[in-house]
Amino acid sequence: MKATAASVALLTAALFPSFGACVNPVVNLTYTSYNGTHLISGITQWLGMRYAAPPLGDLRFQPPQDPSSNDTVQDARKQGKVCLKTGDSPSSTTTAEDCLLIDVYAPSRATIDSKLPVYFFIQGGGFNSNSDPHLNGTGLIEASNHSIVFVTFNYRVGPYGFLTDGDQVTGNNGIRDQRKALQWVKQHITQFGGDPNHVVLGGDSAGAASISLHLIANGGKDEGLFHAAAAESVSFATVLTANQSRYQYDNFAIRLGCAAGNGTGTGHANTSSLACLRSKTAAELQAMNYNIPFPGAAAPPLYMWNPVIDNDLFTDLTYTAFEKGNFIKVPVIFGDDTNGGTVFAPSNTSTLAESNQFLKDQFPYLTLDQLAKLNQLYPNPSNCASGTAGCYWRQLSNVYGEMRYMCPGLYINSMFIRYGINASYAYRWNVEDPDQMARGLGVPHTVEVSAIFGPYNVKGNAPASYYPNGTNAEAVPVVQGYWTSFIRSFDPNSYRLSGTAEWVPWSSRPRQRLRFDAGGNTTMETIDDGLKDRCDYLNSIGPSIRQ
Template sequence: MVALKGQGLQDNKLRNDERLLNVPRIPRGPGSPIVDLGYTQYQGTELANGITQWLGMRYAAPPVGNLRFRAPEDPVPNPSLQIADKHGSVCLPTGSTTISNGFAEDCLFVDVYAPTKARQGHNSLLPVYVFIQGGGFNSNSNANYNGSGLITASDLNIVVVTFNYRVGPYGFLASKEVQDNGDLNVGLKDQRKLFKWVQKYIQEFGGNPNSVTIGGDSAGAASVDLHLSAYGGRNDHLFHAAAAESQSFGVQFTIEGSQYQYNALVARAGCNSTEDTLTCLRNLTAAELQSININIPSPGSGGDPPLYMYSNVIDGDFTQDFTYKLYKEGKFIKVPVIFGDDTNGGTIFTPRDTDSVAAMNEFLRDQFPNLSDTQLAQIDYYYPKAEQFPNTGEYWRAVSNAYGQMRYMCPGLYISSAYSKTLTPSWNYRYNVEDPAQVASGLGVPHTVEVNAIWGPENVNGAAPASYSTPLNRNIVPLMQGYWTSFIRTHNPNTYRIPGSPFWQEWIPPLMNRIRFETNTTTMEIVDQDTQIHCGYLESIGIILQQ
């Protein structure tokens, strides 16, 4: 008899459900750091700051073996009490061909930070913030951020959730073979699984499943706009507001357009002579797969690999069309939103030795292979030679300005306008807090630097600029935390903003008014005319570029 597709997975689920009935329950009283999630129980750690944390909890089954390249499954029941005092392994990145300590394919873990008082008999459940880390869908670049700073800034009135999701080929491999015997966009489906986990279990931690704000930076912010438009804008009521930091519109290939990535991976693995190439890939060890986990040039590109090759694909299901098109057609969930970017969002990505218009265009075509010569000529006109810095090419800042607006700044302005047209509350920002070392190096105010102010410099694993802990820029931290925790609590950044901070006006097109964050001089501004013209053009070719 031929087994039905997925029958083995269903049988495993039934066996897991049977085991679940036999998991012994450990009684706990109010205030106990033990949470009972049905499939297992986790014991957290009560901290002296009034916060309890649970680290390294499983929100899905290990995505290994036959679950590689498949959508996430429910966690496997475990009858033992789990001590949740260590972060789980981070998901394997593309570009690192060996497996470092702290990284593994078995990586679908979640951390929860909650005020201890939330579980001590208080009747009111607290608003929840779910943070999606960045990394270009090719790494987990904000792993293990500490939620204590945000909770303290909220006067112990929110719950914070952080988690890992699959990236690179583990999360975004796409081809006809994967479509037939696997799942597409599984990194995004990991995130969706986590959202459902929050809906089912966050009350155990004192969180309110009916007041969930999702947020993220870079690819995490791209994830935000992809979840808002997922399934054509279908609202499954998994979240109720969204805040995106440096939202990203990269190239989104079709399944057919991604086939070259799959074929090349199969060839590198030595699987191209096998009858079932996908099974061959699944039979590789994680170390073997990781050893060939690299980027390659896209067809039609300038000849070098893109910064981020693996990404979400147009699957006709989760991602039904290009992002520009979905938002143009109003196919997105109408909830309060924040979008924004940094003044110099392109500088950390572009080659510092870019010394000519030709080199600039080659880099841009590596990232957006559909760029025509005519379109590049227009971009060259809009982004001429700019500021010069030591030990850099003459066109480094020019290509940085172009790439930063194409991929980050202009998409945020576009989505904010799309929301405002539906009369949905929408706020936009430009982050312009200057760190002396970053400015001197030419980075200016670089991509996602605002995460350090939002989380607090002591909570981002040493990534914050030094000035954020000195009088020079220290004041930006409570200001940003005030707006963000207010938005998490009330879906309005103004309600609980710190005293003396400006009122953040909603985005109103065609006025295009946003807040400009600066230490001690934060104020509202109108988007300058050049940016409006540049973004108007880039938006007009966005669908052609498959954004």
């Protein structure tokens, strides 16, 4: 016999009378109820809840829809599958097309009247994968003294989230998934003890890029979905229009044998090609889900599927929208790691020509004059002869790291100040892990995620030095103090750890950011003239190379 939502809710109230209007562990979300898990840590988790209908059949390549109603209590005690990613094996057992699932972690003592701040985290993956699935929010909740609610979720990536023909296939569905999840939070988070009027966006890499896009979506119109944002390594990739990205649709359809009947002469995908793509199994799509070069490039980019200018959700390039002031004005954190490009630049890059070709493949609108200027701004730091294996790895990683991550983040900080928002905070994560340093990675892309969530909460991806008794163990409570303070009060200083530096907001002069160093040390640093000059140039060419 199946338990109904009403019967389980009555049983829960009887078992947990001290909580009053208890949200633990069964929650009623109107369309269904979910049964979570009460942990001995005093935190309750609900895993794998549906925030949208399965994007299957006619919903494939379409905006997310509401989940269907179900009057039985659904199990929310284990993780769901992750969204299919580009380059993933067709036989993968850990990914699936039915993946629009959301996880919530909340203090067990919370009630529907608690109105706790909500941290809504968007994982990265270059919009081609979900790179941080199943992040565990217990570490942050404990660091906040059980005073926040944590939310994370999956969203469609690769062609499932970013295929468009500029006509029948809506663009930016992966971003629309994120907004659907935010709308779900606005509607339901009180049932978990959260405050829908105090939601802080978080995200790393493509998740941080998503934050920048939510800030400029719909021309910067504030729809009340979030109230502050903390972005780790915002990513400015090549942004095409829906029509410019049409070649991706066409080639994907051709590889899958779906070009037949596409002869209307309209230049748009007709019903035949779209119906054909929808008729394929996920395994068939995955067998052909790989990157191809941008027009004018020699090799496929690291990440081909990206948000596009669709003249609906987005009407401007990211640089241009911020320059115009068309963004939501809320308190923000934007920062990056010292060596954000090392994990992306091929370690065998041996000549300047190879370095330039890699950049051209990622940013096909780069001109020869622009590449020449970049070569001047970024001389090779390695003392080796051109042609030696790996000679230009660090030169390329320096260009790529600042072009795609560091300088865009500092630019956004500056635009917030220009448009009157003084609560704009910048940082540099400079915590050197001995193993990463030995491998030549320096302080690599988004490594601070392991400290913000705590090394035990990132599925074994944390550097060894971040664990208890490690050389950088003290960096964990330090950054968690700033982060949970920002989540709770929109100010990283209100509840920061005693003895840590005051995080001074960004300003035009001097341009200062908080530097996190090894051992948990923190200090404010002024941007040096060299980085300022390089960023000024990269910011100036950003629109012309379609960032």
